[in-house]
Amino acid sequence: MILIILPLIASLFTLFFKNKVAKIIALTASVAQLILNFILLCATNLKSTSLQALDFYPWYASLGLNFSTGVDGISMVMLLLTNVACVLILLSSWDNSYSSMTKFLALILFMQGALNGVFLSMNGLMFYIFWELALIPIYFIVGIWGGENRIKITFKFFIYTFLGSLLMLLALLFVYLHTPGNHSFEWSEMLKAQMTGWESTLVLWAFFIAFAIKMPIFPFHTWQADTYSVAPAQGTMLLSGIMLKMGIFGMIRWMWPLAKNACECNYNIFIILAVIGIIYAAIIAIRQNDIKRVIAWSSVSHVGLIAAGIMTWSKEGIQGGILQSFNHGINVIGLFMIVEIIERRLKTRQLDQMRGLAKHGRTFACLFMIITLGSVAVPFTNGFTGEFLLLNATFNYHSIIGIVSGLTIIFCAVYMLRVYQLSMFGPEKDNGGRIGKLTWSEYSTLGCIAIIILCIGIFPNWILQISESSVDGLLMLMKGGPAL
Amino acid sequence: MKTLILLFISGIFSLFGGIFGLKKILPFFASIALATAFGYLAYDSYYGIENLQNMLIFDNYSTLFIGITIVSTLLIVLMSARGYSYNSNSIGDLIGLMFFVLCGVVCMVSFNNMVMLFLGIEILSIPLYVMVGSHRNNLKSNEAALKYFIMGAFATGFLLFGMALIYGATQSFNLDVIRSFSATALQSSPALVNIGLLLITIAFAFKIAAVPFHYWSPDVYQGSPTLVTAFMATVVKTAALGAFLKFVIYLSPMLGSQWYIVLGLMSGATMIFANVVAIKQNDFKRMMAYSSISHVGYILMAFLTVNKDTQSVVGFYLIVYSLATIGVFACLLLLNPDHNKSSGFEIFNGLGKRSPFIAIILTVCLLSLAGIPPLPGFFAKFSIFKQAISEYLGLVIVAIASSAISIYYYFRAITAMYFTKYDETETSCLKEKNYAGYFVITVSLVGLLVLMIFPGLLGL
Numbered sequence: 001m002i003l004i005i006l007p008l009i010a011s012l013f014t015l016f017f018k019n020k021v022a023k024i025i026a027l028t029a030s031v032a033q034l035i036l037n038f039i040l041l042c043a044t045n046l047k048s049t050s051l052q053a054l055d056f057y058p059w060y061a062s063l064g065l066n067f068s069t070g071v072d073g074i075s076m077v078m079l080l081l082t083n084v085a086c087v088l089i090l091l092s093s094w095d096n097s098y099s100s101m102t103k104f105l106a107l108i109l110f111m112q113g114a115l116n117g118v119f120l121s122m123n124g125l126m127f128y129i130f131w132e133l134a135l136i137p138i139y140f141i142v143g144i145w146g147g148e149n150r151i152k153i154t155f156k157f158f159i160y161t162f163l164g165s166l167l168m169l170l171a172l173l174f175v176y177l178h179t180p181g182n183h184s185f186e187w188s189e190m191l192k193a194q195m196t197g198w199e200s201t202l203v204l205w206a207f208f209i210a211f212a213i214k215m216p217i218f219p220f221h222t223w224q225a226d227t228y229s230v231a232p233a234q235g236t237m238l239l240s241g242i243m244l245k246m247g248i249f250g251m252i253r254w255m256w257p258l259a260k261n262a263c264e265c266n267y268n269i270f271i272i273l274a275v276i277g278i279i280y281a282a283i284i285a286i287r288q289n290d291i292k293r294v295i296a297w298s299s300v301s302h303v304g305l306i307a308a309g310i311m312t313w314s315k316e317g318i319q320g321g322i323l324q325s326f327n328h329g330i331n332v333i334g335l336f337m338i339v340e341i342i343e344r345r346l347k348t349r350q351l352d353q354m355r356g357l358a359k360h361g362r363t364f365a366c367l368f369m370i371i372t373l374g375s376v377a378v379p380f381t382n383g384f385t386g387e388f389l390l391l392n393a394t395f396n397y398h399s400i401i402g403i404v405s406g407l408t409i410i411f412c413a414v415y416m417l418r419v420y421q422l423s424m425f426g427p428e429k430d431n432g433g434r435i436g437k438l439t440w441s442e443y444s445t446l447g448c449i450a451i452i453i454l455c456i457g458i459f460p461n462w463i464l465q466i467s468e469s470s471v472d473g474l475l476m477l478m479k480g481g482p483a484l
Numbered sequence: 485m486k487t488l489i490l491l492f493i494s495g496i497f498s499l500f501g502g503i504f505g506l507k508k509i510l511p512f513f514a515s516i517a518l519a520t521a522f523g524y525l526a527y528d529s530y531y532g533i534e535n536l537q538n539m540l541i542f543d544n545y546s547t548l549f550i551g552i553t554i555v556s557t558l559l560i561v562l563m564s565a566r567g568y569s570y571n572s573n574s575i576g577d578l579i580g581l582m583f584f585v586l587c588g589v590v591c592m593v594s595f596n597n598m599v600m601l602f603l604g605i606e607i608l609s610i611p612l613y614v615m616v617g618s619h620r621n622n623l624k625s626n627e628a629a630l631k632y633f634i635m636g637a638f639a640t641g642f643l644l645f646g647m648a649l650i651y652g653a654t655q656s657f658n659l660d661v662i663r664s665f666s667a668t669a670l671q672s673s674p675a676l677v678n679i680g681l682l683l684i685t686i687a688f689a690f691k692i693a694a695v696p697f698h699y700w701s702p703d704v705y706q707g708s709p710t711l712v713t714a715f716m717a718t719v720v721k722t723a724a725l726g727a728f729l730k731f732v733i734y735l736s737p738m739l740g741s742q743w744y745i746v747l748g749l750m751s752g753a754t755m756i757f758a759n760v761v762a763i764k765q766n767d768f769k770r771m772m773a774y775s776s777i778s779h780v781g782y783i784l785m786a787f788l789t790v791n792k793d794t795q796s797v798v799g800f801y802l803i804v805y806s807l808a809t810i811g812v813f814a815c816l817l818l819l820n821p822d823h824n825k826s827s828g829f830e831i832f833n834g835l836g837k838r839s840p841f842i843a844i845i846l847t848v849c850l851l852s853l854a855g856i857p858p859l860p861g862f863f864a865k866f867s868i869f870k871q872a873i874s875e876y877l878g879l880v881i882v883a884i885a886s887s888a889i890s891i892y893y894y895f896r897a898i899t900a901m902y903f904t905k906y907d908e909t910e911t912s913c914l915k916e917k918n919y920a921g922y923f924v925i926t927v928s929l930v931g932l933l934v935l936m937i938f939p940g941l942l943g944l
Contacts (some may be wrong), residue, residue, distance in 0.1 A: 061940060062793070063870065065939075151903050155895065170880075177813075
């Protein structure tokens with residue numbers, strides 16, 4: 001409860017202060033939030049396979065809407081990601097001086113509250129409400145502080161995702177009508193919904209499209225690259241680092257259990273779509289000149305792999321997907337931070353405008369290297385374990401799919417190293433752009449990210465343990481085991 | 485009954501007050517009178533049902549709808565001092581007419597005899613024709629009044645004709661008698677009753693502006709003074725829907741399946757047409773007219789499955805809708821109190837910078853109208869969808885699709901407020917201290933937020 005309410009209150013509170021103070025307040029609030037999250041982590045029994053309910057308050061009882069929250073290992077990882085990422089994002093915005101900075105910070109905090117709500121809610125309607133609530137701040141962040149052409153692009157983004165969520169609302173309503181007895185939107189009740197295979201398949205598709213738009217999976221990705229490149233750096237971080245994980249989480253928590261009677265064959269289609277996305281996006285990424293667009297497309301590719309792995313619905317797949325969601329969130333925030341730093345100094349993001357940046361920014365080059373390697377999934381970085389598990393799962397599912405999605409690592413190396421080489425090495429361009437010294441906030445953001453990348457690379461079990469028993473419980477449930 | 489008498493006396497007093505130079509205190513007096521009337525209403529309903537010779541029945545139902553209209557009027561009257569200052573000589577008339585409209589509302593939503601329904605609709609309509617045309621020097625206002633008058637007269641004709649046919653079949657205007665007759669009457673003269681019902685439905689569709697009887701509404705909304713537009717979009721709409729719903733609830737045993745088909749088609753057409761046409765509007769008031777038409781479409785869905793919850797579902801919807809609509813029009817009045825600017829979307833340009841407070845409130849109201857969760861507009865829409873989904877799945881899908889369309893035009897205003905640059909040289913009326921206006925928008929914001937956190941507060 002407090003995880004959701006605190007950022008919302010903090011966001012209101014921030015509005016009353018001027019730039020500098022507001023920054024301090026926002027950062028303090030997000031750190032406090034992170035500490036609370038760790039307390040919750042310690043208080044949660046991670047050995048238990050079931051969901052641990054936290055709060056239950058009737059909100060609008062005649063609609064079946066309750067404020068009911070619960071946590072398990074899966075949502076715990078997502079919560080950790082959200083709260084870690086928000087600290088990093090707020091830290092990264094320290095040096096920005098946008099007009100009306102307070103509003104900007106308030107919107108980020110607002111977003112954090114909404115995202116926590118998404119990951120915590122155990123009521124279908126509440127899930128939908130927070131899902132939509134998360135869309136509003138990002139709409140304003142992109143629309144107000146975005147680059148050129150932003151009005152058109154935010155509109156497209158908003159309507160696209162809103163349509164997806166309306167489909168999800170329909171699916172939720174449909175399941176609701178099939179719950180036994182007095183209908184209910186509670187997750188545990190919705191699991192008991194009696195639906196035939198066909199009805200389940202409809203629900204499955206509605207959920208899939210909603211989540212696929214959010215993630216985005218090919219062919220629902222058309223909003224993504226434009227929105228990412230137009231959004232301000234922090235907006236992109238929020239979008240790609242956290243918001244996209246709402247889709248992954250939604251698949252695990254809502255789509256799969258609620259549509260369990262649907263034909264398995266649908267998942268074949270989904271996995272094939274995801275794998276097409278992996279290759280397609282990677283190839284596009286190689287040809288881009290704008291660094292932000294490279295990373296945007298790489299994000300589509302990585303997420304495709306996560307989605308494919310998860311939808312094999314094997315233990316390695318889900319575990320790898322959860323771990324990799326966390327890693328991808330951290331890595332992508334790091335990459336966008338690097339783009340932001342380059343853009344602050346050079347006023348451009350075009351690759352052909354930059355060469356030899358490493359010469360006057362050695363620490364920067366070093367940190368950039370670590371993050372790049374993490375994203376390429378070199379052993380001892382965080383990406384390795386996650387992608388290994390995912391590839392293992394897809395390979396077990398079908399060898400050809402495994403091999404094709406394995407190409408992602410090669411492609412990723414190609415486009416990431418291309419970016420690195422073109423920007424960092426070679427003779428310096430004489431148009432005067434240099435990296436020079438990093439400010440302390442840039443240092444600490446990138447430093448934290450590098451440390452997290454290495455730590456998780458060396459001790460991946462730390463995250464895997466959090467979600468392990470919950471994944472076991474979920475798999476048991478889906479095999480017709482005892483209800484949670 | 486006390487409420488009705490009080491409203492009537494206040495109306496007369498306002499008219500005379502206008503003549504004897506009490507213009508300054510009239511809005512103040514009117515708000516006190518309305519508050520008292522609301523108090524009487526609550527007091528009366530506490531003591532149970534009041535039945536006046538089977539002509540009017542004051543029960544929970546009528547209390548709910550009268551309450552909504554009185555509070556809406558109160559908020560609108562508060563703004564009238566500034567919102568009507570360009571024509572302040574006749575403010576007494578305006579407020580007096582508002583009271584008379586309210587008298588009509590009371591008759592309409594508590595009728596138990598169709599004669600009272602007819603009287604109520606007439607008492608409501610005739611002052612409205614005058615109010616719409618009250619911006620005398622404005623061509624659009626005159627046009628609106630004429631258009632509204634002619635259309636309204638036609639609608640009344642339909643209503644009377646329908647009532648006459650039903651009287652012919654059942655020999656009574658009394659709803660209870662008609663209902664008890666329904667079984668036998670339907671067999672003896674089905675055509676008479678069915679045609680009668682259809683004609684009455686058409687008359688109601690005129691009043692609530694449902695497609696295809698909505699053509700008067702955009703012109704009238706655009707042409708009338710903003711204050712009157714707000715009044716029509718909230719009070720008049722609430723009253724007409726209240727009367728229609730009462731009619732449907734009472735006579736539901738008489739309504740054959742073909743009637744439901746007609747109403748379902750009307751509801752679907754209203755949602756699609758209004759939302760699609762609203763996209764192309766460049767005038768904000770016109771857009772709001774189409775938006776209010778589309779809301780009628782959603783509400784009509786609730787009429788299809790009448791059960792014990794319908795009253796509270798529709799009531800909640802109308803409360804939320806009225807609060808948000810009044811908020812929107814109040815913001816518009818704050819920006820353009822003298823009606824000397826065009827009411828296109830460009831009036832909102834850069835409002836997020838010029839006046840963040842108004843911008844936030846307008847945003848919340850528009851988001852609520854668009855039905856974005858978790859604002860109460862979403863709860864209201866959702867409860868209607870939930871009621872209808874088991875029987876009318878197709879209609880619900882149409883409704884959901886059209887509310888996705890509606891995002892487009894509500895967000896046009898929001899986009900203009902936050903993302904568009906504005907002309908800084910333009911003189912702005914934001915500097916004046918219009919406390920009443922700010923008070924009203926604050927009330928609508930607080931109301932919406934309270935209903936968001938405690939949707940069950942009103943016991944609906």
